[in-house]
Amino acid sequence: MITKTPKVGRRSFIIGSATVGAGLALGLKIPFGASVVRAQDGSPEITAWVVIRPDDTVVIRIARSEMGQGTLTGLAQMVAEELECDWSKVTTEYPTPGQSVARKRVWGDFSTGGSRGIRDSHQYVRQGGATARVMLVQAAADTWGVPVSECSAANSVITHKTSGRTTTYGKVAEAAAKLTPPANVSLKDPKDWKLIGKSVKRLDTMDKLTGVQVYGADLKLPGMLNAAIKDCPVFGGKVKSFEAAKVTGIPGVRHVVPVGDSAVAVVADTWWQAKTALDALPIVWDEGPNAQVSSATIAEMLKAGLDAEQAFVGNQNGDAKAAIAGAVKKIEAVYAYPFQNHAPMEPMNATARYTEDRCEVWGPTQNGEAAFAATLAASGLPADKCEFYKVHLGGGFGRRVAYQDYVTQAVLIAKQIPGTPVKLLWTREEDMLHGRYHPVMQCKLVGAFDASNNLTGLHMRLSGQSILSAVRPAALQDGKDPLTFQGLNATGDFAIGYTIPNLLIDHAMRNTHVPPGFWRGVNINQNAIFLECFVDELAHAAGQDALEFRRKLMSKHPKHLAVLNAVADRAGWGKPASRGVYRGLAQMMSFNSYVAACAEVSVTAGNKVKVHRIVAATDPGYAVNPAQIERQIAGSFVYGLSALFMEECTVKAGRIEQTNFHAYDSMRIAQMPKVESIIMPSGGFWGGVGEPTICVAAPAVLNAFFAATGKRIRTFPLKNHGVQMV
Amino acid sequence: MTRLTINGRSLEVNVNPSTPLLWALREQVGLTGTKYGCGIAQCGACTVHIDGKAIRSCVMPVSAAVGKQVTTIEGLAANGVLHKVQKAWGDHEVPQCGYCQSGMIMAVAALLKDKPRPTDADIDASITNICRCGTFQQVREAIHAAAKA
Numbered sequence: 001m002i003t004k005t006p007k008v009g010r011r012s013f014i015i016g017s018a019t020v021g022a023g024l025a026l027g028l029k030i031p032f033g034a035s036v037v038r039a040q041d042g043s044p045e046i047t048a049w050v051v052i053r054p055d056d057t058v059v060i061r062i063a064r065s066e067m068g069q070g071t072l073t074g075l076a077q078m079v080a081e082e083l084e085c086d087w088s089k090v091t092t093e094y095p096t097p098g099q100s101v102a103r104k105r106v107w108g109d110f111s112t113g114g115s116r117g118i119r120d121s122h123q124y125v126r127q128g129g130a131t132a133r134v135m136l137v138q139a140a141a142d143t144w145g146v147p148v149s150e151c152s153a154a155n156s157v158i159t160h161k162t163s164g165r166t167t168t169y170g171k172v173a174e175a176a177a178k179l180t181p182p183a184n185v186s187l188k189d190p191k192d193w194k195l196i197g198k199s200v201k202r203l204d205t206m207d208k209l210t211g212v213q214v215y216g217a218d219l220k221l222p223g224m225l226n227a228a229i230k231d232c233p234v235f236g237g238k239v240k241s242f243e244a245a246k247v248t249g250i251p252g253v254r255h256v257v258p259v260g261d262s263a264v265a266v267v268a269d270t271w272w273q274a275k276t277a278l279d280a281l282p283i284v285w286d287e288g289p290n291a292q293v294s295s296a297t298i299a300e301m302l303k304a305g306l307d308a309e310q311a312f313v314g315n316q317n318g319d320a321k322a323a324i325a326g327a328v329k330k331i332e333a334v335y336a337y338p339f340q341n342h343a344p345m346e347p348m349n350a351t352a353r354y355t356e357d358r359c360e361v362w363g364p365t366q367n368g369e370a371a372f373a374a375t376l377a378a379s380g381l382p383a384d385k386c387e388f389y390k391v392h393l394g395g396g397f398g399r400r401v402a403y404q405d406y407v408t409q410a411v412l413i414a415k416q417i418p419g420t421p422v423k424l425l426w427t428r429e430e431d432m433l434h435g436r437y438h439p440v441m442q443c444k445l446v447g448a449f450d451a452s453n454n455l456t457g458l459h460m461r462l463s464g465q466s467i468l469s470a471v472r473p474a475a476l477q478d479g480k481d482p483l484t485f486q487g488l489n490a491t492g493d494f495a496i497g498y499t500i501p502n503l504l505i506d507h508a509m510r511n512t513h514v515p516p517g518f519w520r521g522v523n524i525n526q527n528a529i530f531l532e533c534f535v536d537e538l539a540h541a542a543g544q545d546a547l548e549f550r551r552k553l554m555s556k557h558p559k560h561l562a563v564l565n566a567v568a569d570r571a572g573w574g575k576p577a578s579r580g581v582y583r584g585l586a587q588m589m590s591f592n593s594y595v596a597a598c599a600e601v602s603v604t605a606g607n608k609v610k611v612h613r614i615v616a617a618t619d620p621g622y623a624v625n626p627a628q629i630e631r632q633i634a635g636s637f638v639y640g641l642s643a644l645f646m647e648e649c650t651v652k653a654g655r656i657e658q659t660n661f662h663a664y665d666s667m668r669i670a671q672m673p674k675v676e677s678i679i680m681p682s683g684g685f686w687g688g689v690g691e692p693t694i695c696v697a698a699p700a701v702l703n704a705f706f707a708a709t710g711k712r713i714r715t716f717p718l719k720n721h722g723v724q725m726v
Numbered sequence: 727m728t729r730l731t732i733n734g735r736s737l738e739v740n741v742n743p744s745t746p747l748l749w750a751l752r753e754q755v756g757l758t759g760t761k762y763g764c765g766i767a768q769c770g771a772c773t774v775h776i777d778g779k780a781i782r783s784c785v786m787p788v789s790a791a792v793g794k795q796v797t798t799i800e801g802l803a804a805n806g807v808l809h810k811v812q813k814a815w816g817d818h819e820v821p822q823c824g825y826c827q828s829g830m831i832m833a834v835a836a837l838l839k840d841k842p843r844p845t846d847a848d849i850d851a852s853i854t855n856i857c858r859c860g861t862f863q864q865v866r867e868a869i870h871a872a873a874k875a
Contacts, residue, residue: 067823068821068822068823068824068859069822070822201819202819204824205815205816205819205821206816207824208821208824208827209808209812209815209816209821209827209831210759210799210800210802210803210808210812211757211758211759211760211798211799211800211828212759213824214758215761215825217758217761217762218752218758220756220758226753251742270741270749270753270754271749271753272741272745272746272749272753343858344823344825344858345761345763345769345771345823345825345826345856345857345858346761346763346823346825347762347763392823392824393823394761394823394824394825394826395823395825395858395859396823397858425762427765428763428764428765428766627819631819631822631861631863631864634860634861634862634863634864635822635859635860635861636860637860638857638858638859638860638862639858639859639860660764660765660766660768661763661764661766661768661769661856662766662768666856666858667860667862668850668853668854668855668856668862669849669850669853669854669855669862669865669866670849670850670851670854672862672863672866674863675863
């Protein structure tokens with residue numbers, strides 16, 4: 001029995017397995033009565049979100065996963081704001097999903113995707129902080145025998161105003177933890193925030209500078225073995241046979257095991273031994289019918305959908321088809337967006353230890369509860385005999401949110417070697433061949449003008465993959481995948497920013513055998529290119545300035561317009577740019593934030609594109625940590641422009657052709673434009689930060705490329721057209 | 727047995743001499759700050775110093791490191807004092823997920839040794855590490871700050 005978990009950085013220890021049982025038992029006793037729930041070190045829990053140690057250290061529980069986006073710090077700021085604690089004494093920890101399930105999901109949703117870390121939990125995490133503050137102040141008042149109304153809290157110190165007496169959170173924590181939590185504690189007015197809105201430093205930087213930060217790939221448990229895996233390169237294929245005897249004599253090799261019906265793993269003393277033995281292992285695959293599929297056959301299938309009769313309607317007003325039929329001038333274009341891999345720097349991995357009585361897994365996941373569920377399913381054990389411990393992620397970008405395939409594999413391997421912990425780490429090649437890819441989509445757009453060059457109608461026909469069909473079929477609405485229309489909806493957190501008299505946006509669903517996933521930005525990436533490049537095409541066809549043309553369609557969308565105007569003003573739209581430099585615009589509403597970008601590019605030799613400068617604006621409602629928002633904006637342009645210029649996963653004989661970064665490139669520092677961020681929170685709503693701006697990266701640059709060259713490129717990535725980013 | 731000098735310490739590792747230095751560091755020596763990203767010297771996450779020069783340890787066999795000074799991210803700080811690149815990285819809050827940053831920091835430390843006041847063009851030519859989070863804007867700022875420190 002492992003009684004100690006590996007040290008995972010100073011600031012994010014994992015609650016150990018030894019206390020999990022105790023935690024579960026105690027958890028069942030709360031929330032009523034006087035029993036105190038305790039953290040691993042015995043410190044009392046005030047609310048589920050706040051533990052206070054006797055030395056005044058404040059431990060804030062974070063249910064969402066930190067993968068670089070800064071949510072750990074932002075969420076801690078939210079709790080600390082209401083707690084009125086000393087920020088310099090704040091540390092954080094991840095509660096485990098097993099504990100959460102045992103405590104009726106006291107920490108809510110663990111899923112960390114869709115830019116929802118803060119926007120979906122701001123209310124209850126602030127409530128967790130505020131409730132704890134009220135309890136701490138009450139405990140102090142009780143100790144002093146004074147009315148609570150005469151006491152106040154600031155900076156972890158409670159003061160009795162009348163007498164001037166003071167005490168600290170650490171001193172009253174035990175008493176506070178015994179109180180019944182009050183209901184409906186009111187939250188601060190945003191104008192009174194002191195910590196929310198402040199660019200405090202991230203809580204997780206130091207260990208990332210010295211090599212101390214432990215990622216999943218770095219975990220080491222006593223007696224642990226290491227596994228390398230190969231899954232059938234054709235999605236849906238199976239293992240026919242493998243010759244274990246050919247590699248079992250290789251030094252270090254301990255086991256060669258099947259994993260499900262589609263994969264084989266070699267388990268060895270070290271991972272390098274496992275990997276080299278796996279390379280030498282003869283495996284025969286039953287590739288199945290998908291081996292006939294190629295990028296060309298997929299493209300043909302999608303192309304047929306562009307004119308198909310049946311399609312799901314996502315947004316409709318007026319009669320677009322009639323407007324197009326009666327148009328004085330008609331503009332038409334077809335765009336196509338490829339499969340792309342997330343390629344986080346840390347390849348997929350998980351570490352599992354299985355016995356008949358208990359299964360524990362450690363790993364990087366964007367959704368602790370889903371990873372826990374995968375642990376249960378793969379182990380066959382009930383929830384009270386399983387646990388999943390989260391560690392920081394070496395990047396997620398959506399790959400580790402809807403699919404926990406690597407968790408399932410790790411458990412299936414460990415199950416064949418009971419009692420021995422096994423760390424499964426994928427090679428980069430395995431990661432590239434077994435991604436959950438950005439969906440493929442084609443789009444045919446037709447715009448109609450009257451004799452005065454007014455836009456009278458627009459039909460936008462999408463044809464391609466549905467992510468929900470693959471990951472959450474129950475969320476389909478009579479077969480329709482509502483997520484396909486991100487950025488194109490009439491209302492909601494992905495609303496279109498234009499009013500067009502006759503509009504039809506519909507989707508011919510064409511699914512492939514290549515599994516789709518949520519890829520940073522998800523469907524709004526291609527939708528923003530389709531819409532914002534085509535709007536540019538329409539403006540050009542109408543002989544109008546791209547900004548003025550948009551403004552005329554945006555009078556009923558003031559928040560969309562505000563961010564667009566902000567980037568246009570800052571970039572100097574309408575004024576001459578430097579010699580040889582051209583500008584392009586894009587705007588969208590994305591994950592409940594309003595975003596816009598103006599790109600400045602120059603093009604030499606017809607194909608060498610230098611992106612000099614990006615001015616990007618976002619209105620996320622509230623800006624919790626502006627410095628981190630700036631970093632997410634700049635980073636989103638790296639991810640988005642890498643995709644635009646360089647990234648495509650092509651299919652040949654049913655499998656992905658690109659096996660590593662030599663064939664699937666990513667931007668380097670030399671290609672990085674200067675990104676100027678305008679953060680303009682207008683209040684009253686909560687928008688996302690991690691993903692929203694990525695969608696305007698590509699269309700802003702493409703529109704600038706057109707301004708520079710007069711060329712419209714409508715299929716991606718640009719490298720396929722000989723266009724390079726320099 | 728292969729004798730290596732790592733972060734100033736002489737030690738023996740029991741691996742096949744063709745094993746990449748990266749895996750000897752991570753699995754034999756227990757220094758996991760140096761990361762695996764691609765295994766084909768494309769991404770730079772595995773960057774360490776060999777006799778002060780930045781190299782990608784995922785494609786360098788252990789045998790090639792014999793008799794040379796190997797420095798990893800764990801050995802960059804001296805006597806508990808952060809290297810000026812690490813300091814600048816903290817001041818400018820460069821890391822996001824942080825997985826590539828050990829390699830990035832090692833690459834930059836080697837650049838500054840070679841060119842104490844690098845121009846943007848020097849940075850562009852020398853720093854070719856992949857960062858999927860996209861920290862390049864802060865990386866550039868922090869390099870210039872470290873150069874002035």
